[in-house]
Amino acid sequence: MLPGDSHHRGSGSPPGTVPLEDLQRSVSGVIILQPKPTRDPNDPLNWKIWEKYLNFGLVLLYSLLVFAFIGAATPTWGPMNIELGYSYETLQDSYAVGSAALCIGALIFIPTALKFGRRPIYVISTLLQFGVAVWFAKIQTVADLMLVNAFSCLLGALAEVIVQMTVADIFFVHQRGMMNSIYVWIMVIGSALGPLAAGYVTTSQGWRWVWWWMAILFGISFVLFLFFYEETKFLGCIDGLTPVNHAQREDSAGSQGNMKGEELEKELDPEVGERMSQLNTPNIDPSISRKTYLQRFSLWSSSPGSLMFFLRHIYQPVIVTFAFPAALYVAVVYGMLTALWQVMITVVASVMPEPPYNFTASQVGLMSLAPFIGTTIGSVIVAPLSDRLVLRLAKRNGGVYEPEMRLWILLAFAPLVPAGTLLFGYSLGNSQPWYLVALGYGLYGLAMGPISSTSLTYLTDAYTNIVADSLAGVTFIRNLFATIFVFALTPWTASVGIQNVFLTMGIIMAIILIPGTIAVLYYGKSIRCWTTDRYRQYSAL
Template identity: 30%
Template sequence: MSQSSASTAVEDGHSHDDGPEYPPGTVMLHSKLKTEKENKLTLVPTPTDDPRDPLAWPMWRKCLNFGLLSATTMALFTGLSIQHIFWAPMRKDLNVTYDDLTRARAAQLGSEAIACVIFIPFAKKYGRRPVYIASTFTFTWASWWSAYMKTVPELFLSNIFKGIAAAVNETAVQMSVRDMFFVNQRGSANAVYLAALKFGTSLSPIAAGAQAAKTGWRSSYVTLSAVMTVVTLLFAATFEETKFIPRAQGNAAEKSRRGGARLQTGDGVDSTRGETVAPPPERVRWPRDMSLQFLTTTDESIWRTMWNPIHVWWMPHILAASFIYGSSLALIIILSSMKSIIFPAPPYSFNPGQLGLLQLAPFVGSCLGIFYGGYLVDRLIVWLARRNQGLYEPEMRLYMMPLPAMVMAGGLAMFGITAGRGMHWIYPCIGSAMTSFGFGALGDMVLTCVIDAYPNMVSLAFVAIAFFRNTLSMIGTFGLGPWRGSMSVESMFIIVAVASLVINLFALPLVIWGKKARTVTAARYRRLAT
């Protein structure tokens, strides 16, 4: 196939020839359009001429919409992350043990695993907006409940409902990233999302801990709930739907409802993107013509969409991303939980305010890691594609993985050895920052690689990834009590560090054989993406 024909690749990232040279995910990122010496960056996916298409939105409108999504994400993950700072006072107020608190956190993770399987198909069929709104309202209600809970069952139930709401948000976000951004922008978009997530998990707890030290842990939950209420109302009023149905498909859907042919759609309902399907509509005027419809319905089967993740989890890119991201997050959760057990006890004797300040180090590390895995990798793939005759391969995002993999393993070992020996708190903080740098970079790289490799199957892929990830995290949290009782903190984290390094080696087969794997799975991908 010539370069000129390759540059007309369709949205799902494979050429019209569908040969082994252009499997799903391989796209022409550079094409020689005017002269043999002039390279132009090709927009992949190709936007339509319809101004309702989120890909065709001006950048300020994309940033505004994604900013709302990031703000909501930050608030949600603040609610998921602050509880472990309050464990010491909560033990007294609720008459619970550390084992009860870790089990409640495990229940939250278990509900996340199940909820993404059940509710994400609704985001695919009815649009992202109604699912986002329902999840934020649910989380706000559960946050108010947490502020006034008095019993152990309430602790478990409030955590379960927060887990359900968060699972929907974090999985659907990847669908919106795919809806709004081009291939060379997705790493940076995911970096913004992960930065918001880390702000919620690392920086917000500093303020929550300081407030709890002065006025009690319940007041921190009241503040969170009030903020969540405002964010939820703002989100419901202004967040625009990112699912796009081209006009030709919208007409087909209407015919289908009247007894015509059945409309089959992919993840972004964009199998016709880049084709001339109808005259462009009148110019959209913002905010008058904002996409605030509550439902954007297409003809997928809910039951089929719930079942299909079983058929995708074993595909090499999805399996590797699930294992790398899920296992790494489980190790981060173990580190976070151990902070809440080690530092309130001698020789540190930290109060909730001081525990909150410990989150500053991982926040700094995460920001550096997200910049590395997002912006720098986005720049790298453009350069690599230019050197590869214009062709971009999703595995190119993994070329910079060795550094964060080694830094993360070193950080885990440093945290465990220094905290286990009761050394000055700065040393565990450095280890925590190194760990977060590694996780931030690795997470951005592997998740964006999956989006690029199977772009029309994002919802199915991320349901599988989220289920696998939350299941591993739940197992790690449940096993934390017996594990820490059977060996020293130093021994625990040496094992964890070695495990982290071994886990990240699973990216190596993708780098070597990833394109071949995409070629082998191309037929299954196209079948599941329709």
């Protein structure tokens, strides 16, 4: 049982609290599917497993290319400095411009995904990224540099939100930890191995070919999404009676279920209640036909909504972030974690080509192997562990799952973040051997993957219905942090030195991750109870 869990047993449950195992069916318990799938075979929760994995595989490819596109620039800075005369301060500023664009990209485009579906966003954004990559390959002026960073990141912001929307669309609660761990690992592959590949391409073919290769890959991705990515936004009906979408399905099932699930059935129509108590496999209605290929791969699928719908979902994510403490907690944790990651990337790219390291573009790229190896190890440990842990803890809690159960993993890896940050900053600031810098970089990566995936899954599970708004807000805060830190990096470093910059950031991360997470472990459920009515209000919008 979670600390503080007993305070709310008995009455209704807060959002995110769901029965996950029926311990009365067997000794080991039978997994209860959350959210409850409808009987419609077109419901993405009812898709065949290969269909889910095909869609998710394409989404991972999209994420890989987007994060590689954002990160691939840093190894090209040295040659760009020589050929085009860009100063390293200008190059750092261009990275900060990209971070600022990442802040607002999700706020601009996510309302479109909510109204017209995920498919048009993936298809159109890959086509636009193809065009930006061609532009990047031909840049000549500082204005070009700033604009391509702005546009690539404006579009790239989608990968930080729409992937979580897709995960919530097609996977159940007991599967999301694994899927988010894979997503974060792919994100790090793009962010870490993208620069590595870019370094070798820069050395062998010239820095402009980095962007020609990105254009080729985005072109291939566009074709794959056009012909193979099926829409996951579900608009169907329960037993042909009441139109529902994903959020309504979850609201009628997960967020109103109680600790054992019996009271849920009393609140619903008996027939619906009987169906929703089905365990382990969806109960599909054979009279409902699967859509044709052309219907399933239509470019968009509109849902009700007006101009006010768009406008509301542009500003609402920021309100949601501050209205729900869980969203604010994830925004600060994930935001600071990835902002520090971006600061490390820019520092390596700007400091290590200079004496005493004198790294080439390919050597700068090789430094990204350290966090990649660290994150891979962390992901291998956590990906299978996360969902198994919550099933075990739910079983100990009478079969009831609380989203805070995932945070024990976050707490276990938290000390590695300040440790890696301090070792990285001290080694680089005092011109220590490169392998000490890499070791700090790797320790940070070892913690970053598990903490990122755990925090994102916690938010998705706690507030599934408003996952788009909450994650758009998280992305805004995260990239706001990154923009501030990257813009401030040059004068801050000049004032106090690299080692003191990272000392300060290490202390901040330790405070956020350890006392902050302990507080959420103890009081998270009470806070979710407090925000239940607010959650239902925003779910209906």
